[in-house]
Amino acid sequence: MEYQQPTFYHFSDDSIWLVExxxxxxxNINREISVLDLGAGCGIVGIELALxxxxxIRLSFLEKQSEFQPFLEENINNFISKVETKTYIKDIKxxxxxxxxxxxxxxxxxxxxxxxxxxxxxNRNTCRTFxxxxxxxxxxxxxxxxxxxxxxxxxxxxxxxxxxELLEKENIQILDQRDDxxxxxxxxxx
Numbered sequence: 001m002e003y004q005q006p007t008f009y010h011f012s013d014d015s016i017w018l019v020e021x022x023x024x025x026x027x028n029i030n031r032e033i034s035v036l037d038l039g040a041g042c043g044i045v046g047i048e049l050a051l052x053x054x055x056x057i058r059l060s061f062l063e064k065q066s067e068f069q070p071f072l073e074e075n076i077n078n079f080i081s082k083v084e085t086k087t088y089i090k091d092i093k094x095x096x097x098x099x100x101x102x103x104x105x106x107x108x109x110x111x112x113x114x115x116x117x118x119x120x121x122x123n124r125n126t127c128r129t130f131x132x133x134x135x136x137x138x139x140x141x142x143x144x145x146x147x148x149x150x151x152x153x154x155x156x157x158x159x160x161x162x163x164x165e166l167l168e169k170e171n172i173q174i175l176d177q178r179d180d181x182x183x184x185x186x187x188x189x190x
Contacts, residue, residue: 001079003044004071011044014155014181015107019048021175021183022105022153029102032056038092038106038142038154039063042071045105050080058084060101064091092141093133100147106154108138135162139186149190156182 005011026033032055037046040061050059059080061072066089076085088095109131133141135156146152156163158180166172166184175183 033102034058035103036101043075060086104152152186
């Protein structure tokens with residue numbers, strides 16, 4: 001597929017891997033589900049999920065960089081125009097949704113602030129590195145938007161040491177791993 005993307009960002013196969021693992025986890029749900037693609041960028045993760053998941057889905061996209069908005073909207077129109085979608089251009093710290101989701105899916109920044117390979121592009125750095133919050137705070141902010149019985153499925157990079165603290169939580173498990181990356185799932189009891 002020919003996704004529209006800004007010049008400072010190109011999605012990787014990690015996004016497709018995340019979608020495949022998410023579908024494995026939710027395939028037994030026999031009702032419409034609500035999904036939030038957190039840190040949506042140009043929408044690859046959410047759109048791929050909507051295309052490959054064969055049941056009804058309501059899909060919301062949350063992206064903090066406004067530079068992604070035209071690409072996100074074009075990709076939604078090109079690939080999933082019949083799916084009920086909402087788009088929010090906000091930082092998760094400022095997102096105040098009263099709505100809760102059955103599934104949150106995310107390929108967040110991999111690196112802690114000040115770590116990783118810095119880029120001269122501020123936008124690219126924002127995609128790669130947590131800005132102003134770390135993985136733990138990001139996880140806690142996102143957890144506010146999960147329904148009871150819901151799932152939060154996301155990628156982490158092993159170099160981000162905060163993932164070790166997340167793994168100590170009783171509701172988090174490793175779904176899969178590739179080299180230096182893990183897909184984690186947090187389950188929220190009913």
